[in-house]
Amino acid sequence: MYRKFNQKETKEKDVIITIKRLGINGEGIGYYRKKIIFIPGALPEEVVVAKINKEYPHYIEAELVRIKEKSPDRVAYPKRVDPAIGGLELAHLSYDKQLEFKRDNVLEALKKYHPRGFSKYKVKKTIPAPDAWHYRNKAQYQIERDHGKTKLGLFAPNSHQLYDLPVMPTQSVATQKTERQIKELAERLHVTIADPYRHTDGLKTIVVRQAQATKEIQVTLITVGHKIKNLLELSSEIMKLPNVVSVYQNETDWRNPQVWGNKTEKLAGKNQIIDEILGKQFALSPRAFFQLNPVQTATLYSKALKFLDLTPEDTLIDAYSGVGTLGILAADQVKQVIGIETIGEAVADANHNVELNHLKNANYIQGSVEKVLPELEQNGVPIDALIVDPPRTGLAKRLIKTLLKVKPKTFVYISCNPSTLAQDLVLLSEAYNVRLIENVDMLPQTPRCECVVKLTLR
Ligand SMILES: C[S@@+](CC[C@H](N)C(=O)[O-])C[C@H]1O[C@@H](n2cnc3c(N)ncnc32)[C@H](O)[C@@H]1O
DSSP: OOOOTTSOOOGGGEEEEEOOEEOTTSOEEEEETTEEEEETTOOTTOEEEEEEEEEOSSEEEEEEEEEEEOOTTBOOOOTTOOTTSTTOTTTTBOHHHHHHHHHHHHHHHHHHHOOTTGGGOOBOOOBOOSOSSSOBOEEEEEEEEETTEEEEEEEOTTSOOEEEOSOOTTBOHHHHHHHHHHHHHHHHTTOOBOBTTTTBOEEEEEEEEEOTTTOOEEEEEEEESSOOTTHHHHHHHHTTSTTEEEEEEEEEOTTOOSSSOSEEEEEEEOSOEEEEETTEEEEEOTTSOOOSOHHHHHHHHHHHHHHHOOOTTOEEEEESOTTTHHHHHHGGGSSEEEEEESOHHHHHHHHHHHHHTTOSSEEEEESOHHHHHHHHHHTTOOOOEEEEOOOTTOOOHHHHHHHHHHOOSEEEEEESOHHHHHHHHHHHTTTEEEEEEEEBOSSTTSSOOOEEEEEEEO
């Protein structure tokens, strides 16, 4: 939480700040010489000593040095974890206050963009996760060799410094254990590790995902380049680890700023792992999106389905459908489901999942929602009910325009970003009433929110 050990003290830049509130990323916010100052790790009402790192025309970035007056909501930070690692931005705040913070984030975004009638929206209390630790079912760790020592872990935010991770307290025990076993195997088999400084080929990232219901584990080895020394031997050894049923290679290159590249190839075992939500089965390929907290996923999806108020005559559009989770869960209640998703592997998984669950009334289409939804309408498909679950960027303006024309009678918006949600509601509230917003805490210890919104035609 405090100053990084290798940073030099520059006393003259240390300032004393009273923290007023938390920012959307969980940082403490105060004021210094009439400018807003962001101090990660500081809490509201605390008086802290901070070191100014960077000053911009409208704000200042600083680092927490010492707490002079402590908040009663401060809790002990997890032991043996470097605070420089991302993903634990709220771990120093009591869990009750984390839940309040997530609700406040939604209220603040509504206040900022003020969609029609926003002050009357019912924004319910955040639903807590039954377990605020060890909930993440997928680990995506980088691997590097540094002065003859292999490091496996996460980068500090906005940095190229890799932290070797003996423990990550939000990650499930099994995924972490498998990650470290793979690291040991890679060392023992002398698998070439990619070098980010010299841009050489090799193993770069190890992804481990576990299905909660079946315990099956899928491993993806992300490599720079295709032919990596001893990768196939590594894959055979990984298959012998407990619960591992599937090993893939995903290939990237140094020009790609994303972690994942475009080519994915199976090295050993099954094509997919199978998970279960609310009694339905879902096969998952390595690239397919799946929520990270399986227990809360069931809560989130139950809310979404309840908010939809479906009837047996409805055609439901599952937009941004991933592996078809929401549409498949709703299929028994409607006449037909049409899903739309850009990633080909996820669409293939979704259609496979339709068969896996013995459904005859659901079909998933590859394409962007902005393009496919107007085409469906033009082809005379009745769009009675709609569920949208977009990425953080929210809905494209072009899509909102189509929705305001098509006007599905019942509509649920699942959002992982209150800011884009509030902006989209400004436009959608021209035709829709916002009945209810409910936050489900999918990612405890982080500032991330996930909310479900019930919209009905005016
Ligand atoms: C937040 S995930 C939701 C997935 C799914 N509803 C679930 O709960 O598992 C968003 C999904 O939208 C897909 N996606 C992103 N942009 C899209 C677009 N313009 N049109 C269709 N799908 C898109 C992503 O590939 C991803 O699978």
